[in-house]
Amino acid sequence: MTPADTARSTDAATAPRLTGEGAAAALMLGDDALILSHRLAEWTGHAPALEEDVALANISLDLLGQARTLFSFVGDEDELAYLREERAFRNIQLVEQPNGDFAQTIARQLCFSLAQELRWTAILDSADCPTPIRELAAKAVKETAYHRDHATEWTLRLGDGTEESHARMRRGMAVMWRHTGELFAPVPGLPLDDAALREQWLTALRAVLAEATLDLPEGPDADAWAAGGGREGVHTEPFGFLLAEMQHLHRSHPGATW
Amino acid sequence: MTTAPPAADRSPGPSEWQSAFDAAVAAEERIEPRDWMPDAYRATLVRQIAQHAHSEIIGMQPEANWITRAPSLRRKAILIAKVQDEAGHGLYLYSAAETLGVSRDELLDKLHAGTQRYSSIFNYPTLTWADVGAIGWLVDGAAITNQVPLCRCSYGPYARAMVRICKEESFHQRQGYELLLALSRGTEAQRAMAQDAVDRWWWPSLMMFGPPDDRSAHSAQSMAWKIKRHSNDELRQRFVDICVPQAASLGLTLPDPDLRWNEERGRHDFGAIDWEEFSQVLKGNGPCNEQRISQRRRAHEEGAWVREAASAHAAKRRARETAPTGRLPGSTTGRPADRTAAPKGAPAS
Numbered sequence A: 001m002t003p004a005d006t007a008r009s010t011d012a013a014t015a016p017r018l019t020g021e022g023a024a025a026a027l028m029l030g031d032d033a034l035i036l037s038h039r040l041a042e043w044t045g046h047a048p049a050l051e052e053d054v055a056l057a058n059i060s061l062d063l064l065g066q067a068r069t070l071f072s073f074v075g076d077e078d079e080l081a082y083l084r085e086e087r088a089f090r091n092i093q094l095v096e097q098p099n100g101d102f103a104q105t106i107a108r109q110l111c112f113s114l115a116q117e118l119r120w121t122a123i124l125d126s127a128d129c130p131t132p133i134r135e136l137a138a139k140a141v142k143e144t145a146y147h148r149d150h151a152t153e154w155t156l157r158l159g160d161g162t163e164e165s166h167a168r169m170r171r172g173m174a175v176m177w178r179h180t181g182e183l184f185a186p187v188p189g190l191p192l193d194d195a196a197l198r199e200q201w202l203t204a205l206r207a208v209l210a211e212a213t214l215d216l217p218e219g220p221d222a223d224a225w226a227a228g229g230g231r232e233g234v235h236t237e238p239f240g241f242l243l244a245e246m247q248h249l250h251r252s253h254p255g256a257t258w
Numbered sequence B: 001m002t003t004a005p006p007a008a009d010r011s012p013g014p015s016e017w018q019s020a021f022d023a024a025v026a027a028e029e030r031i032e033p034r035d036w037m038p039d040a041y042r043a044t045l046v047r048q049i050a051q052h053a054h055s056e057i058i059g060m061q062p063e064a065n066w067i068t069r070a071p072s073l074r075r076k077a078i079l080i081a082k083v084q085d086e087a088g089h090g091l092y093l094y095s096a097a098e099t100l101g102v103s104r105d106e107l108l109d110k111l112h113a114g115t116q117r118y119s120s121i122f123n124y125p126t127l128t129w130a131d132v133g134a135i136g137w138l139v140d141g142a143a144i145t146n147q148v149p150l151c152r153c154s155y156g157p158y159a160r161a162m163v164r165i166c167k168e169e170s171f172h173q174r175q176g177y178e179l180l181l182a183l184s185r186g187t188e189a190q191r192a193m194a195q196d197a198v199d200r201w202w203w204p205s206l207m208m209f210g211p212p213d214d215r216s217a218h219s220a221q222s223m224a225w226k227i228k229r230h231s232n233d234e235l236r237q238r239f240v241d242i243c244v245p246q247a248a249s250l251g252l253t254l255p256d257p258d259l260r261w262n263e264e265r266g267r268h269d270f271g272a273i274d275w276e277e278f279s280q281v282l283k284g285n286g287p288c289n290e291q292r293i294s295q296r297r298r299a300h301e302e303g304a305w306v307r308e309a310a311s312a313h314a315a316k317r318r319a320r321e322t323a324p325t326g327r328l329p330g331s332t333t334g335r336p337a338d339r340t341a342a343p344k345g346a347p348a349s
């Protein structure tokens, strides 16, 4: 990776600006990407094999790149990441869930990357979505296809691997499942057929799980409680700790440049 | 080297093979995995490449420490990419070692058991963000000084791995320098943070070149085999000479009152290294030895069920492929080509 690859993904000064619903959409998708990237980066140095240290870091970097581009449509990327309070973050609760064991991480990846791939594809196909977001979608859809592939492969290995890995993968899906309810909550500024996307998502997910000798967990609607507040800035308890760690150094030196 | 004796006759090496080997080394030809080589040459390479590979992966820890706290998104991306590169270096080097007939698993077991070493530098803690910069500038910098000559190492696979690795290390070194420069030009607190980090990392970086020449156990033979090209002290001197002007452009000082230009030698004189500290750290008494190795062990042990699942799944797929009515694996998902080291079958671990 060259330094140029990691420089500001879009020159902030020349980046197209979005306002109103377009900006809200960029923030929602950007927060999803930023927070999931952060969680995946936590694996670095702790992964079950060196190949996975590399692969998870790779996915984390793709997502961080997407977040930075989306933030550039709204304002200063560091102000957005480091200076907002918890209630101002618009990511869904799924992406902030702790990594758990490798199976839980893979379950979260499977649910999210399948959904994200469908959404990026739909954005790319919809002339009604904001142009800058559609331009990003062209690149993001390819990255997300790899993330989905990675999650799929591991779901198959774990689900149809050993007795222990099967049990862990089933548990991983159960843990993450209740947080999938808001994956297809309508995003203002992105006029997509969210109900249809959700159906496609369920079909795809069911197919992967079936091949992995697993069943779809009970639907979120069937539970007494299901996630749903992320887009309004209501998060789960672990999120505050994530932000405390992520923002501490930046906030300790107000106005400093790094 | 192009002639390989029949595999069955590899050892013990009759004298004509020894002379052919010696001639190839003398002629600066590369020794390749299938060439005959003395047992001691093989053992030395395994020890050195393994130690190098272990250093890459243990070296991920002190920096990965700061990924979740990186103070800007740009720095965060650079840091994730850097630590990812180090994992990649580990992969190339374990592969290079495997060409000598040892497996990654065996080598990892030895690392975890403490019978093979990694660079003692990684037993020092990263206490502030500036340490990430100091590691890039000094530790990656020292690694480059050590490793550039290894690109001409007599053993082909090691030399080739080093060419790739050195390119990436020089990015790391520049990024570390640039990180420190931003701090040095920043607020008072940032400047102090940068100076403190350089103060703590300077001497351990000089120790990275190993004991002084008169106390170096393996140097002479390794030089004769052209595994090693320059003595520890020569490389250390080169490193000091490179760093002094860079420290000046950073506006930071190096913590050595005896450091000064020697007109006569045309090189810098520098103070005495605390070799007692070095030997204590090597013995396991550094600030982080225990922490680094137990994190590595934990990751390995906690990942065992994942690696077992991958092998079990791969075996099931193979069985299905050979079974007459077996379903084709991968038939339900469209799979684009794997990127980088994304898993392909069971991870070799």
Ligand SMILES: [Fe+2]
Pocket (backbone or CB within 6 Å): B056, B085, B086, B089, B165, B169
């Ligand atoms: Fe490296």
Ligand SMILES: [Fe+2]
Pocket (backbone or CB within 6 Å): B086, B140, B168, B169, B172
């Ligand atoms: Fe490096």
